[in-house]
Amino acid sequence: MYYDSNEAIWQQLWEYYQMPAPSSLSQALCQLIAEYATVETDSQRMPELVTEFLDREVRYHRRVDRLHTSEALTTEDLKSLARKRTIALQDTIEQAKEATGEVGTGEIARQLLLAECYQQIQEPDKVVAHLEKALADSADEPLVYFALGYNRFHLALESFGPVVELGDDSANNDLLTFQMACLQAVSAFESALTGQASDSEVYEWIGRVLETAGFEEAAGQAFDKADDLAYSDSADGEPGAAYRGPEGDALSTGWGQKMGRITQEEIEEFGQLLEGKHDISELGPEREDNEEA
Secondary structure, eight states, X not given: OOOOHHHHHHXXXXXXXXXXXXXXXXXXXXXXXXXXXXXXXXXXHHHHHHHHHHHHHHHHHHHHHHHHTXXXXXXHHHHHHHHHHHHHHHHHHHHXXXXXXXXXXXXXXXXXXXXXXXXXXXXXXXXXXXXXXXXXXXXXXXXXXXXXXXXXXXXXXXXXXXXXXXXXXXXXXXXXXXXXXXXXXXXXXXXXXXXXTTHHHHHHHHHHHXXXXXXXXXXXXXXXXXXXXXXXXHHTTOOOOOOOOOSSOOOOOTHXXXXXXXXXXXXXXXXXXXXXXXXXXXXXXXXXXXXXX
């Protein structure tokens, strides 16, 4: 019996897009994974694995929908379904780990699939690691940078928690480390800028991260840019599309031109300058002026 794994991927992806529950980020990542997995037709391993993953996700979300419409819905029902999904995701992870030897787009698809699975089970440290590996393998897509920024921010929040009242050196050091982690997230978001209307969402995230880190003035500039893009897009009569990570080089427009991209060297210099040399009261809206963040 003839089986076209590439055709199966697109069919499952179409069904996945019909599900109301998946996030737009997950949907976009799955589309990108499918694109990379189907480029090399001489390899069937990744197309089949991606198809199986999408099939499981579609069945999971269908069951969630059915449970929500059931009058007999219980919390235990949802917990049981979540446990089964986690088992399925772990199985996909193990299969993807065993699929070594992939090259080119197949390896990028493998890394992105691992990142998406870990994102679903909320392990941002592993998501970040696999996204960075995909980028190292030339997955130079704005969507990948967007996902990296999102998960770096998630990891920073998970690692340091909310910023509380500070009164000792250890708390000061934690805040500085947290701010550095946030700047790394901003750096990734900046690379997701494309010069298109979808940049409005990216600027919203840049503003959110900078505001959380205490850089209020820089955050305000990012929010203003997001509002400007959203307004101009609305004025043209074309509502902004959901961010899909369009292909092509990320453009250094708007934020990048006005403020300058944050480089790894600047992040490291930021830590060296602050370590043991500044009082916590000095950190805040004025700090980004010195860092050109």
